[in-house]
Amino acid sequence: MDKKPRHLMNPLDFSVEELESLMDLAKDIEANREKYAHACAGKKLATLFYEPSTRTRLSFEAAMLNLGGSVLGFASEDSSSAAKGESVSDTLSVVSCYADICAIRHPKEGAPLVASQHASIPVINAGDGGHQHPTQTLTDLLTIRSLDGKIENLVIGLCGDLKFGRTVHSLINALIRYPNIRFVLISPPELRIPDYIREDVLIKNDIPFEEVIKLEEAMPSLDILYMTRVQKERFFNEEDYLRMKGYYILDKKKMTLAKDNMLVLHPLPRVNEISVEVDEDPRAAYFRQAQYGVYIRMALILTLLDIKV
Amino acid sequence: MLNISGIQEGYVLDHIKAGMSLRIYHDLKLDKLTKGTVAIIMNAVSNKMGTKDIIKVECPVDAIDLDILGYIDHNITVNIIKDDKIIEKRALTLPKEIRNVIKCKNPRCITSIEQELDQVFFLSDPDTETYRCKYCETAYNN
Structure with missing residues (x-):
């Protein structure tokens, strides 16, 4: 009988040691692209995207193509059998017959978990509503480790929509497993971090943090500034969205307050929260972060398919 | 009597x-x-x-x-x-998991649309007796 496939639903599914191996593999891929160019020859990745996400989908597809594999899938619910009313569980039972591994994004929280329960192939959660987006977290960790050299003794500022921003919640959960991490949570009162993160994660684990309203106040102490977009789709009405989206804009002037070696990260896409004039600043790491996203997804595909190169 | x-x-x-x-x-x-x-x-x-x-x-x-x-x-x-x-x-203790007794109230949860899916909650914090949906992890409040 075949071995039960391993899935990735939550960034905490991997231990710190397993994450280290994954990031080591990603770094080796970065340094030796040719070595991995045919590692997944003959393998297929299904990208099941029930809601649009150009970036994440292309990143997964680029990762599989870089490994010599091929991709199939759909990019919106309208173009999938879900439009005919097919359940996620049925879709996965079928897709398991077509592909070797799959990445699923779904607006409903927990859909990838349902998928994994019915799949005979590894399933990767590529984002489920406001819940989890583990490959973004793995990307963030790899970026920090690669550009900062370590994931420890860091003051990390998280700025913007901390209430609905799933990348922020996942990142906090992942970072508290590393030594001496301090958080500065920068958000308008309406978009503060939810209680279940503040109390159940930060306070319970004795993680030092402070909550501030002004980005300028926090800038001088930060080693990492993680900016987030105020996501229109997380709001129930347009008025609230318009009122809040302009609150926190990073520009050249605010960057003068930061340390010389601070890194600016962003899960992308940005709307207007980072002014384009910041792009040329060597501390702006968000486009390099997108590149690391491909490397970590390559490492993840290899790991879940148990392919050794 | x-x-x-x-x-x-x-x-x-x-x-x-x-x-x-x-x-x-x-x-x-x-x-x-x-x-x-x-x-x-x-x-x-x-x-x-x-x-x-x-x-x-x-x-x-x-x-x-x-x-x-x-x-x-x-x-x-x-x-x-x-x-x-x-x-x-x-003696009764809090069960680690409860199935098909309470329903997830999160409208964004997959349980709201996927038919035939069991409603499963796990005990996430025995001190506060908090149960969370297995799928979306939203805490259940009575």
């Missing part, structure tokens, strides 16, 4: 908060018990509680999954009866 005879084999669930017995009847799926007699006593006089409900079930002692009682009210006394005698008084 109402008289209900003793039972040969089964359970006596005592010290149920008055008015809660019908919910427990449904949550324990006693309506689906194929072999067995159920007696529900409501508003019985109790020295400890003022009034209370009692459920007596005549059935094989392994016929009912009592874990859910711990979630509903861990002050309920569970007496297990065999040959007309109490052979065990079971």
